[in-house]
Amino acid sequence: MNFVAALSWFWFMGFYLVQGTNWLWQCEDGYCKRDNSETEREGYSSLKICQLMCSNYLNIWPLPTGIIRSSKELININTRNSIFFYYNAPTETLHFLKEISKYFENQLKNKEPYSCDENLYTLKIFLSTDSAQITSNLRTNESYTLKLNSSGNEANVHIKAPTVFGVRHSLETLSQILVSHVEDGSKCLSTLSSIRIADEPKYPHRGLLIDTARNYLSIGVIKRQIDGMAASKLNVLHWHLTDSQSFPFVSTRLPNMTRYGAYSPTKVYTPEDVRKLIEYAEYRGVRVLVEIDGPSHAGMGWQWGPGAGLGNLAVCVNRQPWRSYCVQPPCGQFNPINENLYRALGDLYSDIRDATNDWRMFHLGGDEVSISCWNSTPEILEYLKGQPLTEKTYLDLWGRFQRKNLQAYDTAVGHKSSMVVVWTSHLTQPEVIQEYLPNDRYVIQSWEPESENELLTNLLKLGYKLIVSTKDRWYLDHGFWGTTKYYKWKTVYENPIYTPYTSAILGGEVCMWGELVDDSNIDGRVWPRAAAAAERMWSNPATSAEYAQTRFFAHRERLVERGIKAEGVIPRWCAENEGECQTYM
Amino acid sequence: MMFFGRSWIEFEELEERGRCGRIRMKQGELRRALLLITLLCAFLFFYLYWQQSNKYIPAAIYRFSHITTNYKYNNHPHISQSATPPPSRYLEYHLIEASPKQSQISVRCRKPIQPQWTWDCVNKRCERRYADDPLKATSLATCGMLCGSTQLWPQPTGPVTMASKALRFHHRQLAFESASLGASRSLIDEAFAVFNSNVIGLTEAPDYPIEGSDVSEFTVNIAVSNADVVKLKLKTDESYSLVLKASGKDGLRADITAKTFFGARGALETLSQLIWWDPYDRTLKVIKAATVRDKPAFPYRGLMVDTSRNFMSIDSLKRMLVGMAANKLNAFHWHISDSQSFPLIVPSLPLLAKTGSYAPDMTYSPDEVRDLVHFARVRGVRVILEVDTPAHVGNGWSWGPTEGLGELAVCVNERPWSLYCGEPPCGQLNPDNPHVYDVLQKLYGDLIELSGETELFHMGGDEVNLECWSQHLQRTSAAYNYTDLHELWGEFTVKALQRLTAANGGKRFPHVILWSSKLTKRPYVNKYLDKTRVVVQNWGGSQWTDTPELLSDGYKVIISHVDAWYLDCGFGRWRETGEAACDPYRPWQTAYQHRPWQLQRLDKRLILGGEACLWSEQFDEGSLDARLWPRAAAFAERVWSDPRLDAAAYGIQEDVYTRLNTQRNRLVKRGLSAEALWPEWCSQNPGMCL
The missing domain is CATH 3.20.20.80 (Glycosidases)
Incomplete structure (x- = not known):
């Protein structure tokens, strides 16, 4: 019975497939229009191919900042063991180059095998770089040039970049202009016969913040975020590792941290996990910026001080009513007057140093310190006895904490040349910042709203370097709690990263705070909006989101193809009928 | 089944020993011992892996064959022979859900779970404490079920009574019976199957040991008075009553009485919410006794x-x-x-x-x-x-x-x-x-x-x-x-x-x-x-x-x-x-x-x-x-x-937050990517985030 049913099912579907919807697309005024007419249809059989032919930018996301030129002739690539890589690079980089080549090849292989067999071109990719550098930092040159020429039966791609990171980005670009599609029943990988691209990012720090303390994120999910970042040429994963809710990093020197701080013994990151994740990120052009937030946003994990005879390492932990002592439960703040705290922090930093290999940049947090916590703690009041309990006193206390915290950190890493990042706060007000945070060590991450650009100007004037996370555009958690608003991709895209262009603005970060996301739903919150921010940080185009729309939809599809549950931002009909859903009045 | 259960434990113990061995190694020497233990681990891992992959498909069938062979039809026992298994698509659906568990097994091999937190019920709230003695720790799931809240969602509209004690049981002890013979017979059979796989879905891995169960058998009985109703209409009576209590020697029995299949199905859903997995005791648990009467406010x-x-x-x-x-x-x-x-x-x-x-x-x-x-x-x-x-x-x-x-x-x-x-x-x-x-x-x-x-x-x-x-x-x-x-x-x-x-x-x-x-x-x-x-x-x-x-x-x-x-x-x-x-x-x-x-x-x-x-x-x-x-x-x-x-x-009452959070976690267990309600800290510290 079942067999017959299955047979008739196949017959039916087969019939339907042959007879099925077979849209064609035509290129008109830079838009791919689906031909909805009933008869005499003509055009490209796939939207992607039409876009490749029709888009001035070959549908690349983020938009290359240099030249893009191409022919309008399609060629089919031979995919059967015929992609060849040639490396002209220092030996130190060869392993890296092989890894990124492998990653590139994996992008091309999706579910079904290619079956194209007409006029196939052999793809030869020549990668060349001079630098032996294989870890990236703020000064890494990420530019590249890509030239594709075809002749005879060969398509030769010449990629030149100062560093392997430029090479990686160029392979990302190449994977976006190699388009898989089905034509006349056979699946082909196609591109244009001649292409020139020169490209480099506008900002060196292009980040996504994830928060693994409010809710734990499993390693696989973090890797998926890194894949999305790689596809969008974001290069910094800001890992807000700990907060007052939980402490998931397994510290070898201080095993009590996770014992008292993790949600469960399985919801932790071991040093090995961190090491592997950093390696995974490296081959995707992403460096990991670890944040241990303090003096505020520290609670769970720090309760073991008294039991170990070290006194209170943190105060106000779990204190209720929480609204009086912190911005969200549970409360908790470091105890800045306990010298043991700095020893503990030093141990922790040593563990993180062991787990990470690049130690040039670290995030010390430093946001939302609650004075009402400290000034209701007897031992701190005792310490401050004799001083006036003014804001200045507390800022001094906080400033002292920053100094000692940085000392602990410098001791752990053995030098004083790394840069540390802190969030904007009372301590970073232009009037006081110089007293507490020297500008040769501290980078300031601004989460101020767009209206606070004056603050940024003042900080720039004082010689501080900035990372921008405009909270009324780039806080991806907004829109689901309190009176916050959701920022749709166009709002995210059109964030005018602060105006006077100076190299003191290192770049920006979109922030995915974790209160309302976990493994289940983080993809849809982050993607594709983080990709919209990625183009802002890579290309910083003068044009509006409307102008980027069709490329953006195509990039969203790309993310979905790579296994990321990116949100659909528009009816599919609009993506298939470019330009038809714009405003006409 | 038993065999795998045992080998699982042995494996965990060995793995634990392996970890200790490795620690000693660091301090000293004996590279050879490390190699030996690693090889042993690897061998065991492959052995287990092989057993798992071999077993998994039979396990799924086992679930269903188990259901059908254990059916007791009071009036017509012969029907059990011909009870139709659910359609194959349905089987596939649950197999897909089950497969991630295999990967969890390898994770667990790395990190055997030691209770970290324990929860005490204080003034109808579960309070989290560091578990000084892991052997005496109570899991949040168990504390939450026995601490003042029904944990039911949606909250029944009729009277609910619940014992404050739990019983351990194994899903293999579930038996289903129904005297109904009307047109809704096959729907009841399928609803049983869904219920059964929902219960199995609560477990970390379905091959936990049966020893330690507090009951000899857990019988679920459905009596539907209007067994001819197979289509839901506005006037369909969806009310039900559920009585869960001890029966005979060490037996546990859930009696579901409803006018229609649709009421009975809702009762199964409620019953499934009285069952949970205790990750510390590594067993299923169920409320020792309960009565629920329920009907919807709107059709x-x-x-x-x-x-x-x-x-x-x-x-x-x-x-x-x-x-x-x-x-x-x-x-x-x-x-x-x-x-x-x-x-x-x-x-x-x-x-x-x-x-x-x-x-x-x-x-x-x-x-x-x-x-x-x-x-x-x-x-x-x-x-x-x-x-x-x-x-x-x-x-x-x-x-x-x-x-x-x-x-x-x-x-x-x-x-x-x-x-x-x-x-x-x-x-x-x-x-x-x-x-x-x-x-x-x-x-x-x-x-x-x-x-x-x-x-x-x-x-x-x-x-x-x-x-x-x-x-x-x-x-x-x-x-x-x-x-x-x-x-x-x-x-x-x-x-x-x-x-x-x-x-x-x-x-x-x-x-x-x-x-x-x-x-x-x-x-x-x-x-x-x-x-x-x-x-x-x-x-x-x-x-x-x-x-x-x-x-x-x-x-x-x-x-x-x-x-x-x-x-x-x-x-x-x-x-x-x-x-x-x-x-x-x-x-x-x-x-x-x-x-x-x-x-x-x-x-x-x-x-x-x-x-x-x-x-x-x-x-x-x-x-x-x-x-x-x-x-x-x-x-x-x-x-x-x-x-x-x-x-x-x-x-909104605190109890609503607590129950909805529990329900959200149930949905995740059933394979749905439900949104997080709040930071997990708030789940682990009921009442502290409001």
Whole structure:
């Protein structure tokens, strides 16, 4: 019975497939229009191919900042063991180059095998770089040039970049202009016969913040975020590792941290996990910026001080009513007057140093310190006895904490040349910042709203370097709690990263705070909006989101193809009928 | 089974020893020992892996063979031999769910779980403490079940009593029996199977040891007094009573009594919520004794999903049905087509999908729809197919001229869209073309057949743009004599209703649902729409006058107020002009607190219930789960339990947070990507985040 049913099912579907919807697309005024007419249809059989032919930018996301030129002739690539890589690079980089080549090849292989067999071109990719550098930092040159020429039966791609990171980005670009599609029943990988691209990012720090303390994120999910970042040429994963809710990093020197701080013994990151994740990120052009937030946003994990005879390492932990002592439960703040705290922090930093290999940049947090916590703690009041309990006193206390915290950190890493990042706060007000945070060590991450650009100007004037996370555009958690608003991709895209262009603005970060996301739903919150921010940080185009729309939809599809549950931002009909859903009045 | 259980433990112990060994190694020497232990580990790992992969498929079958062979049919034991296993698709569905567990096994091999936290019940709250003695630790799951809250969702409307003790049991001790022999027999069998796999789904891995169980057998008995009811109707009695208590020597027995299968299924759902996995004791537990009497506040508890703006796969819709079942929602309103696309393959009108679907693999075949309808019925859900007309048509309706039927739809893809419709692309049926009504009759016939629904039919009927018709009719219509085009709309609706009757074999459909619109307002509503037949789905704002007016005119309504129960809102405008920029997001609290019959003093007798709506302009199947859950669960308690709003406090009780969070975690266990309610710290510290 079942067999017959299955047979008739196949017959039916087969019939339907042959007879099925077979849209064609035509290129008109830079838009791919689906031909909805009933008869005499003509055009490209796939939207992607039409876009490749029709888009001035070959549908690349983020938009290359240099030249893009191409022919309008399609060629089919031979995919059967015929992609060849040639490396002209220092030996130190060869392993890296092989890894990124492998990653590139994996992008091309999706579910079904290619079956194209007409006029196939052999793809030869020549990668060349001079630098032996294989870890990236703020000064890494990420530019590249890509030239594709075809002749005879060969398509030769010449990629030149100062560093392997430029090479990686160029392979990302190449994977976006190699388009898989089905034509006349056979699946082909196609591109244009001649292409020139020169490209480099506008900002060196292009980040996504994830928060693994409010809710734990499993390693696989973090890797998926890194894949999305790689596809969008974001290069910094800001890992807000700990907060007052939980402490998931397994510290070898201080095993009590996770014992008292993790949600469960399985919801932790071991040093090995961190090491592997950093390696995974490296081959995707992403460096990991670890944040241990303090003096505020520290609670769970720090309760073991008294039991170990070290006194209170943190105060106000779990204190209720929480609204009086912190911005969200549970409360908790470091105890800045306990010298043991700095020893503990030093141990922790040593563990993180062991787990990470690049130690040039670290995030010390430093946001939302609650004075009402400290000034209701007897031992701190005792310490401050004799001083006036003014804001200045507390800022001094906080400033002292920053100094000692940085000392602990410098001791752990053995030098004083790394840069540390802190969030904007009372301590970073232009009037006081110089007293507490020297500008040769501290980078300031601004989460101020767009209206606070004056603050940024003042900080720039004082010689501080900035990372921008405009909270009324780039806080991806907004829109689901309190009176916050959701920022749709166009709002995210059109964030005018602060105006006077100076190299003191290192770049920006979109922030995915974790209160309302976990493994289940983080993809849809982050993607594709983080990709919209990625183009802002890579290309910083003068044009509006409307102008980027069709490329953006195509990039969203790309993310979905790579296994990321990116949100659909528009009816599919609009993506298939470019330009038809714009405003006409 | 036993064998694997044992080897599992041995493995864990060895692994633990291996870890200790490694620590010693670091301190000293003995590289050889390390190698040996690693090899041993590797060997054991492969051994276990091999056993696992070999075993997994049989395990699934085992579950079902277990169910069928353990059935006891009091009256006719021979039936157990012929009890049909569930359809194979269903099996696959659960196998897919089960597979991630294999990877968990390897994780666990690395890190054997040591209880870290323990919870004590203090003043009806579970307080978290560091577990100094892991052997005496109580898990949050166990504490939470025994600490003042019923943990049931939706909260039963009748009396609930629950023991404060738990029993350990093994899912293999479950036995199912039912004396019912009526037409609902096979539905009961399948509901048992669903229940059984839900219980197994709670476990970390199904091969935990049976030793240590407190019971000898756990029997679930269903007695249905009206066993002939196999289709859910508005009048179907969904009440049930559940008695869970000790029986005989060490036996445990759950007696479910219900008028219909649909009540009994709800009871199984409730029973499944009295069962949990204790991760510390590594066993299933169940409340020692309980009684529950329950019935819904409203007969219609719906969820609408739109599969036209963006396509949703059958699998994603099944996940939605799994979630509906878990929350005792009972109507899936499937807004299957719209002007953007027509994904349903209508057997008598294949051109609709052929010219209207996004792609050949973005369609629903008749068999897929029938299968989904059955999948839903087993879970107590009816499926209502809506092909919206006369507006909200377009792509898929342009083949009229080539088939000699003239223009079936007008304004299709017309620009500028903002003149002719609310969102692009435009399109509306052509009321002047008599062929349109023939086509509708064929369509309706197939929709009735596919959904098997004989009581409720949804005709759409919203957002008709008269400008579109007026422009079109100026050009072609002989009937261009209307001073008020609402009359044309009214006449179209009347004709369509006649065709619905014809398609239904001449039998009037008891209830036809229409979206609220100008036509469902005075004076048109009384002129064109028969109040004994038409049900109006109110999607306007809760402060609009629509609902009270309709009720006072005697119309039945389903409430879908946009400001509370539109789950798609809050993601910004996806086009620059046009309405329906329905920001902000409706958090679950808003959905939960919406009780218009109390706040506006509406007559509840004519309110069939409520429906939460999820339009799909701004998401596709990747985000379906997260858009729906847990908000649709919050809505579900509103329409099942309908707790009074406390006008004085106007806040949500702590117990609601606790129960909803537990329910959210159940949904995740059933494979749904439900959104997080809050930081996990708040789950682990009940009451501390409010």
